[in-house]
């Protein structure tokens with residue numbers, strides 16, 4: 297709507313999805329919490345199952361715009377808008393989310409990681425819609441972390457956003473995923489940094505090695521909001537903070 | 546160009562119907578078609594909150610809503626806050642505490658403040674600032690606005 301208001305939309309025909317009941321609702325079963333694409337940020341903030349199982353998504357939602365935006369903006373729109381600075385994608389990556397895509401040709405289920413192919417490029421055909429977002433419920437002892445760094449608390453686009461999820465087993469990091477925003481052309485996993493931490497003992501986390509490896513995961517740029525150098529440094533700082541909290545679990 | 550649609554709304558308790566283009570912005574429908582000019586347009590892109598109204602129980606930026614998505618909705622605008630000649634407690638408090646200077650942000654501020662107090666009747670200062678964080682004011686520096694909301698929350702006479 298912002299692009300349309302500014303007269304910059306190349307389109308003159310629109311499809312209103314807002315009343316499609318198939319795209320609505322948050323559902324929970326034994327293994328997943330699944331979100332209709334029309335789930336608003338506010339719906340996530342108000343849902344006890346999301347608080348209990350996926351607290352990073354509540355934090356992502358609260359960090360998005362301000363209340364009036366949270367009341368209207370949808371999770372499906374946040375994904376399909378394909379901004380590298382969006383605030384729910386890092387959490388979805390950290391939780392290993394999947395997408396269900398629909399068209400008149402049928403349905404398919406894809407890992408969210410890999411959905412963004414390049415800047416504003418998606419694994420989404422012109423006739424496909426994002427129908428649902430499926431997020432596996434973390435099992436066992438979990439550690440959840442989300443932090444957005446912006447200019448002010450509300451209505452600020454991220455300069456750096458980092459979400460992490462770790463499963464801890466007998467004092468060891470048994471499962472570990474980090475999602476990053478605003479530091480690459482697409483929302484991205486921190487695969488190199490993750491590999492350093494995966495399998496490490498909480499009491500001896502190789503924090504500095506992970507921070508060094510993180511530079512291989514990101515390709516930040518200079519733009520109106522920040523510089524590449526600032527983003528790289530802050531991404532490392534936030535990773536260090538997160539690992540400090542993980543070590544203290 | 547698309548054809549106009551008959552848009553039916555309940556605005557400040559009254560049923561209204563207007564013919565508008567489906568992609569007309571709700572802020573324009575309110576101001577131009579329904580002549581309710583209390584709602585302001587600042588930025589037209591969801592940043593400033595001057596166009597804040599309540600739609601089906603939640604505050605929204607009316608500049609970001611195409612008319613078609615408001616079909617059948619129940620709206621509250623600043624014109625609906627007062628009861629007859631009696632201003633809403635928030636309006637009196639904004640007046641008393643000088644919470645309005647140029648006044649351009651005020652309609653949106655009042656709607657956001659009313660929403661905050663319905664969700665959270667006893668907000669602390671941080672909650673007030675969070676509740677109003679989508680509403681920008683270029684004049685007051687916010688302190689007087691926060692004072693006004695606090696006074697109403699604490700039931701102090703304006």
Ligand SMILES: Cc1cc2nc3c(=O)[nH]c(=O)nc-3n(C[C@H](O)[C@H](O)[C@H](O)COP(=O)(O)OP(=O)(O)OC[C@H]3O[C@@H](n4cnc5c(N)ncnc54)[C@H](O)[C@@H]3O)c2cc1C
Nearest residue numbers: 333360361369370372373374376377382383425426591592
């Ligand atoms: C003032 C302001 C502040 C903001 N702040 C933030 C912020 O801090 N963090 C953040 O992450 N975002 C922010 N946003 C961005 C915005 O809120 C989100 O991207 C929002 O989630 C979009 O959802 P929507 O339903 O309005 O999508 P729309 O704007 O309607 O759609 C966005 C795009 O996605 C496509 N689309 C929508 N739904 C689907 C679907 N189900 N399947 C396929 N394609 C679809 C549309 O065709 C369109 O191209 C902000 C926006 C504004 C205006």
Ligand code: FES
Nearest residue numbers: 587588589594608
């Ligand atoms: S005019 Fe709608 S938010 Fe600024």
Ligand code: FES
Nearest residue numbers: 646647682683684
């Ligand atoms: S009083 Fe002028 S913008 Fe708030």
